[in-house]
Amino acid sequence: MGIAYPFSAIVGQDELKTALCVVVVDPGVGGLLALGDRGTGKSTAVRALAALLPKMRAVDGCAYACDPDGDDSACGDCPARARRGAKVKQVPVPVVDLPLGATEDRVTGALDLERALTRGEKAFEPGLLARANRGFLYIDEVNLLEDHLVDLLIDVAASGENVVEREGLSVRHPAKFTLVGSGNPEEGELRPQLLDRFGLAVDVRTPGDVAARVEVVKRRDAFERDRAGFVAAWKAADAKLRNRLVAARGRLAKTETSDAALARAAGLCMKLGTDGLRGEIALVRAARALAAFEGDPAVTDAHLRRMAAPALRHRLRRNPLDDTGSTARIERALAETFGA
């Protein structure tokens, strides 16, 4: 796929970058949706993430890259492998692209056609969901995805398990992944059911000032002229960020969330009238991941404030009598809850 643009070299887009780091620190936040105009670097940021992520330990030979230390979510074969003493290897965290043209059988996995044709055997060939296990599933132009694939993804994202019942096959395997989507809402609306499954949603805009734009063009141009050199120049910055992410993951369990912070989050969600509890959970988890990322011992109002818009803006019920955008409504509720 060539060399990806370095994450640290992305100009501006702070909300997007922070949100990506937050879902890396705590995958439990539940995925990220980046909506915005064309040419604002949504895809660039997500693709850059793949190069940034630290490697993970996985059972050698497992199609689902099961965690050798985790036992609750292993695939059907891994307990047997563990008894035989399977090797463990370091693998890169998968960032799997779901191309728009993908057929359902490639997404869920299907009958291995080759073995069926040559040997008359029934065997399962894992698909993209298997490959994305423990990593990221990236869908560019998620709003143009065909409905039946959307339904399927909603289902798997919610259960963390992919169940295949087709062509006489009956297979279930772990499929825990962080869903990352990007798209331009002007080209097609996203269905509300899918919208709600994303933990965070970010609006990506073109930088307003000319200086920032000049910087964008300059860096991109330097990258295109000498990819290897450009990546080398940013290697140190990316390594620093990677270490920060690893440290934050270690700190996450110890980062405290006080009852007061929980009450604040609940109050905010009630004021905004978000449907269900998913918004509150996403907000609290995102705030905690942000605190861990920034090295703070506990979740404070500042963390909640910063994560409120990305965690809640896509969950507000559209009020036809109120023209103000979601972000503005959240700002208002924030000011009321936390004081100006």
Added chain:
Amino acid sequence: MSAIPDPAWARALLAARLLACDPHGLGGARLAGPPGPARERWLAELRAHSPAGAKLRRIPARIPDERLLGGLDLEATLAAGARVARGGVLAEADGGIVLIAMAETLPPATAAKICMVLDAGTATAEREGVSSAAPARIGVVAFDEAEPDETPLAPALRERLAFDVDLAGLRVADAPPLEPDPMDQAASAPAADEATIGWLCAAAAALGVDSARAPLFALRVARALAAREGVGRIDAEHARVAAELVLAPRATRLPVDETPASESPPEPPSDSAPPDAGPPDESPSPDTTEKLDDRVLAAATAAIPPGLLARLQAGAAGRVRGAGGRSGGVGKSGARGRPAGTMAGDPKRSGVRLDLIATLRAAAPWQRLRATSAGEPDVSAPRVRVHHGDFRVRRLKPRAVSTTIFALDASGSSALHRMAEAKGAVELMLAECYVRRDRVAVLAFRGRGAELALPPTRSLVRAKRALAGLPGGGGTPIASALDAAAELVAGVRRQGGTPNLVVLTDGRANVARDGTGGREAATAQALDAAKALRALGARAVLIDTAARPSPDARALGEALGALYLPLPQADARALDRAIKAGLG
């Protein structure tokens, strides 16, 4: 033959030459205009300047995914008894240019896939048991033959093509003769200096071009121009031509007339643009000591195609429409349209198509079993045993039918004398809808409430009769009318259609929902109803039928998110044209 080459032709052909030398770096070109000699002339230029052996592949807009990106080669697979993958056309054209005929009919999903390949330089396929990635460093030339009232090329793809060439109105006779260009084998491109990037970004900002891709393409063009001349640096002329070629066709507004320098005092580039300092639209900061951005800007402005801004305004009004374009919505299953998944089913049923590969895959595991259970060592036995239950069909989503809903103010205030005009306009629209096989509905409101004068229909005769019999006079119950329209819009949506709304009123609401009079309550309710209707996301046009443009109607139009057309002196034909422009 004119001695001085036509500037439009010169620009168009320069784009072809540049693209021929760097197809993947520049993404490609959108070529607007009908097929004909002008297009052939442009293509000849492209061919003549392409390096020897460069590939030029034509693909149809309705190309299936497995051909575009690659997939299973079924014939070879069955013959070999093992999976054989076949590369897609985009990968086959690696290093060359892909030509897409009738690109305006490119389905959004196909356009998105081409965009993906343009971005990555790789064609990735995940289908039919094949997972492949092949290099596809291509450029795309999209022939956009859309008529002014049709949907043009998908914006996501258009955005990724450096050039936008309008060939409509160019005559081949005016084109300069085709001659080889010794500068095709360019020297190495010079480095970009800060000043050039500054000019191009400032020009892009002044023209309202938001995407970061535009200045990047412009920079690439400027650099290629400098390289062709063999000079070591990009100069003003290169930046000017690059702005003309790349930025001008993307302009969304005209820059303000005064030179930017006279509005804001010149500052050193380092602190010229503090972060988030107001909108950049009115004051592109002068990043450079030379006043070059003015010249770049002037060149770009001069090259903005005529009529572009008018079209932009119509486009901006249409921004609120959401997903439902005239042909954007998708309805229930049918035999035409884009694929919506594969399922088990009878291929003889209407609205579905046999999915051969899925069918074979369903049958594959049972072959041995079926062969043995059949127990007939017969030579005539079929090689592949397909049972009825194996059939897989592809569901397709057809384009949705548009329904235009006219909400007609028949009250006394909207003046009986305007009713005739409104009726005339509706009749003209009816004829047009009839040609397009669209449906229409008419809602009339007067007195205490609204009445559905004509439920959604395709019948021209019924519609005319309903219009002729419409009575006038009485109060103006706008809130009730909009409530009824909202119901109709939701109904059309439920049936899988795409609703368009045309409201003809003077906006002077004076009857509340409960039928009582009183301007204040009626107006407030009307605005509420308009906002609720807007949330349904139908495209709307509000035609102000008051004698003078009325602030009430304008406010109502805004609340509706509608295109507002004050037409105090309109005749039926002008109304018809306006409605078409607004919904087109």
